[in-house]
Amino acid sequence: MSRPATKWTCGICNQTIYWDELFTFMSNRTVVHFACLRSKALANPKGSSEDVQAVLDGLETELKKIVEYKARINKVRDEELKKVLEAVEKDAEKNAGILTRHVERLANVL
Numbered sequence: 001m002s003r004p005a006t007k008w009t010c011g012i013c014n015q016t017i018y019w020d021e022l023f024t025f026m027s028n029r030t031v032v033h034f035a036c037l038r039s040k041a042l043a044n045p046k047g048s049s050e051d052v053q054a055v056l057d058g059l060e061t062e063l064k065k066i067v068e069y070k071a072r073i074n075k076v077r078d079e080e081l082k083k084v085l086e087a088v089e090k091d092a093e094k095n096a097g098i099l100t101r102h103v104e105r106l107a108n109v110l
Helices: 034-043 049-075 079-106
Strands: 005-009 016-018 023-025 031-033
Touching (some): 023 034, 023 049, 023 079, 031 034, 034 049, 034 079, 049 079
Antiparallel strands (some): 005 016
């Protein structure tokens, strides 16, 4: 069974991004693997590496939630419950976006 690929490639490593991977959208619309973003951010902090690490940990949590909610949505048959799960997933996406912007602010990543 092949892994379903997204239409994006990572703006850091130039490799294909797959739906089962953690990834995020940068403010310039570049899509990056979370692992690539983490490595680059920790290697190039603008200030406190502890601050960068704290924001990255929060971002990782939100990205994992997105992957988990997408998997749950695909298993649920009840349409009302699907809508609830989709709304909660959108909140995780919003939170991931906020945290990604803070990573960009705290580190030289692109």
